[in-house]
Amino acid sequence: MTVPVPFLLGAAALTLSTAMQSPARAQSAPAPQIALSCAGCHGVGGAGEGSVPRIAGYDRQAFVDNWSAFRANARPATIMNRIARGYTDAEVAQLATYFASLR
Numbered sequence: 001m002t003v004p005v006p007f008l009l010g011a012a013a014l015t016l017s018t019a020m021q022s023p024a025r026a027q028s029a030p031a032p033q034i035a036l037s038c039a040g041c042h043g044v045g046g047a048g049e050g051s052v053p054r055i056a057g058y059d060r061q062a063f064v065d066n067w068s069a070f071r072a073n074a075r076p077a078t079i080m081n082r083i084a085r086g087y088t089d090a091e092v093a094q095l096a097t098y099f100a101s102l103r
């Protein structure tokens with residue numbers, strides 16, 4: 001019994017598009033998917049890692065406010081000021097809802 005080739009190609013394309021996703025290209029992915037790029041620094045599920053702060057359970061409004069501050073360089077940051085510019089307001093709203101929902 002063999003697996004049909006179109007199925008294999010589809011699976012490979014899916015894996016590739018997920019792996020290649022970067023903040024600038026993540027236009028309309030659902031929050032959990034664009035949130036994957038945060039895990040490398042903030043840990044899985046935003047639990048925090050090393051000196052990178054925990055963002056799981058972060059207050060939704062505070063998240064949106066802090067994001068604007070990062071974007072505007074109004075809050076001191078080593079990296080988040082640059083990352084913040086890669087996401088649309090709609091994506092920030094999704095991320096805020098998602099991380100606020102985590103415990």
Ligand code: HEC
Nearest residue numbers: 037038041042052053055063066077078079080081083095
């Ligand atoms: C390259 C590592 C890195 C990535 C990727 C990253 N962050 Fe951050 N994040 C940081 C660091 C470091 C800080 C502390 C502020 C600073 O120095 O920029 C921070 C701070 C924050 C804060 C403020 C936390 C607080 O205590 O007030 C939020 C919210 C946040 N990040 C959300 C996100 C989200 C959402 C993503 C994914 C879209 C993300 N970050 C991706 C490194 C990262």
